Amino acid sequence: MEFFSPSDLIGSSPILALSAFSLIALLANALVKNSAKTVFYISVVGILAAIGCAMYTFSMNATAFSDMLLVGGYASFFAVLFLVVALFSLCIAKPYLEREQYHFGEYYVLIMLSTIGMLMLGASADLITAFLGIEVMSVAFYVLAGYYRGKLSSNESALKYFLLGAFSTGFLLYGIALIYGTTGTTNLLRIVTMYPQAFGDPVHIIGWGLILIGFGFKVAAVPFHMWVPDVYEGAPTPVTAFMSTGGKAAAFSAFVIAFSVPMSMKDERLMLVVAVLAASSMLLGNWFGLSQLNLKRMLAYSSIAHAGYMLVGLASATSLGQQGITFYLVSYAFTNLGAFGIIAMLEKVNGANLSYEDYAGLAKRRPGLAALMAMFMFSLTGIPPFAGFVGKYYLFASAVHSNLTWLAIFGVMTSLFSTYYYLRVVVYMYFREATNTEEIILPKLTFATVIVCAVGILLFGIFPALIFDLMKSMF
């Protein structure tokens, strides 16, 4: 019996390439003296190689390893997204860690390892693959959250994330077990075609409900969001940047594939549950966002709210909604990476310089930086011509299409709250006088990354077809 064919290897080439490079990086870290810089370059090369593989496989539309992995199209699209996010987050991390004197090679290896998990998530054609992906990604995240091993807040962040994360994975696994028990398969491509009658079975529906909890935790949806603010605040800023963008995108990519199964059955009960999750995430995320004083915490609550917007697309159970989520993930990744990049540049030792006050008068001290931050805030608010607006437009359009107009109205009204706290950053930067006048030194690498992010949100905001054209073959 043949275990795999050459086409399986080509199909999974992004994962294989990145795995190979992460092993090389791990070895280099052990063998080379003062290896951090070397490992950084190996990681960059590895990620670029994986991006190449993902682009090469884009036009294929197949599965690999006996329908365990999706190949091409959707999987490749998301692979490129995760890899680009990883690359950007490395560029944000290097100057940051050097400044904090926490610059070790392990960091880059862990980022690559978690990216491997993401690649599996985006390609999961089977619930088992999704589970594996979540575990690979999350274990690396647990370590990364506690990367500041000398700092209490970072340790707290890691422990909290680990305990709650492990708990939620339990739900996911239990759900998979129930689905397997009722249908005899965990393969997402076969459940519907082979066992449509399973949806009459309450145990089957409970299985999906448990999976919803597992994914809900990973995408930071209310009421599974408790870990988010503390973890985001305690983790090193580049890690937060990576978790909130790559991690969320990966969880959503698998969430969308998995839930396209029950959603294709137009199961009203699940749709309603997802809609309620969406509504509560938008409401609570934006509501608590209003009262935050620390920017990382504010962005943590904002991340909960954005999970809510994307769940609107999922609740609509239309391809319009799926396209909306995909586009939104791209725009959110660029926007949040940019915002966190700026926060990372301005942050000072021991998590200082993270409050609104510290951004007062930034427009006078560093006009370019303030302009970029303002763009990211406007994009998060969802104001044209930035990409965030197009994403929201699609998501709410999908809600209206699926008779969820109430959800769309609810969504735009809660996003009105968010206007207030995003604008507050702009108010401090532009309308207040600086309290601090010491010179700001900007690391070139991070600054360049942030500029690329800003160009991205402007480009995708004005020419959304750049992304939507790629999606034509996906949904």
Next chain:
Amino acid sequence: MQNILTYTLFSPLVGILLLLFINKEKQSLIKYIGIATSFVTFGLSLAAYFGFDAANTQMQFVEQYPWIAGLDISYFVGVDGFSILLVVLTTFLTPIALIASWESITDRLKEYVAFMLMLEVGMLGVFLAVDLFLFYVFWEAMLIPMYFIIGIWGGKDRIYAAVKFFIYTMAGSLLMLIAILWLGYYASTIPGGYFTTNLQKLYAIAPGAPMGIQTWMFLAFTLSFAIKVPLFPLHTWLPDAHVQAPTAGSFILAGVLLKMGTYGLIRFCLPLFPLASFQFTPLLATLSVIGIVYGALVAMVQTDVKKLVAYSSVSHLGFVVLGIFSMTEEGIQGAMIQMINHGLSTGALFLLVGMIYDRRHTREISQFGGLAKVMPVFSSIFMIVTLSSIGLPGLNGFVGEFLILLGSFNSVFFGSYVYAAIAATGVIFSAVYMLWMVQRVFFGKITHDENRSLLDLTKREIALLIPVLLFIVWIGVYPSTFLQSSAASTKQVVTQMQNAKSGNVTPAIPMK
């Protein structure tokens, strides 16, 4: 001529690009670039104006390129009788605003000029868009520069005013966004239909929608526009924004931004949702009339000149909304010309108030008195503009108000003289608050010694006001020049509304 609208629309961006490469210390160069750009835009818009065929009710100079193919969203621009004058008004007022800021803005000048030009793009886009998505993009994007202009260069409470302006406007527009989505979705439910935001296709589809749908969509659109106008009781952001904004900001706010609301009512609410429009005519007419009287009464008791002018805007814009919902040719024509008038007169008043504020650093009426002796030129110009604002025959304000009142008296949709009769008292009140203010500021004895040494207007300031005065007189004496551009389009809308009233709504045409 083919791409004239796109050139007009995006020409200010060229100026912004140039500014990026200029050192921020070179202040006069920055000013020249800003002003030159805005003159180029003005020139381009004039080319469109003179090429415009007023007898044609179709959209002209249309350009359409697919933008997001999946949702039938396109970059679709064009002008008709309703938009052409507002486009020219925008490009005409922007250079004046920039020249008016010549001395008063020195801090962060480069950003200021860039925001002004960005604002111009946003305003032009709103008037030119023939696609709801495109319209919404400009409608929202325009908030950003205005927010900064108020927030950075405004007065003492500028942050409060800027945030209030932003959130208030956002609140209305977000509901409009849902209505746009709903309208697009509705288009996909008719036979052969698909999601679209193309306004011309929707003109054919939306009026046939059932009453229930029309009602909700009409309310969502109207709420958004009513906040912008602003219609009583949604006007509370306006005095704050006007008083805190820098002179040029108030000038543009009064001159163009408020017109977007009334333009939206004519462009979208009436033709898209005729049935709902009839249903809500009494409500909107009542609110306009309340706004006319209330705005005037509140203006009367103000002690700050700028605030007085701000409240007078509430009153004047009430007239415009009343004219629109009279749905008569006179009423809508009057509303169109009144939009231009208000832009010129109230804009000029804000400029004049700014000029005196630059000299005296106060706007309190009680701080002045007898200025006519010290500043004769300033006082005469202020007097002319005041008279135009209160509707003296021979000046522009009269034409607009007269047509609106005439239309309201004749309107079968109002079915009562009461609206027009009460609105007419607004004309009297406006004479009261404006002339009383003029009397206290310019006549009588000089009560404050500081006022004795005030300098009269400079050549630059006079040069700024001359073109505005020219049009104030021109419209007053020979309004036909301007009325004829919107005549055909008005006639078309009025006919359409009358047909709808008599039940001749064309059922939705299946889409291609």
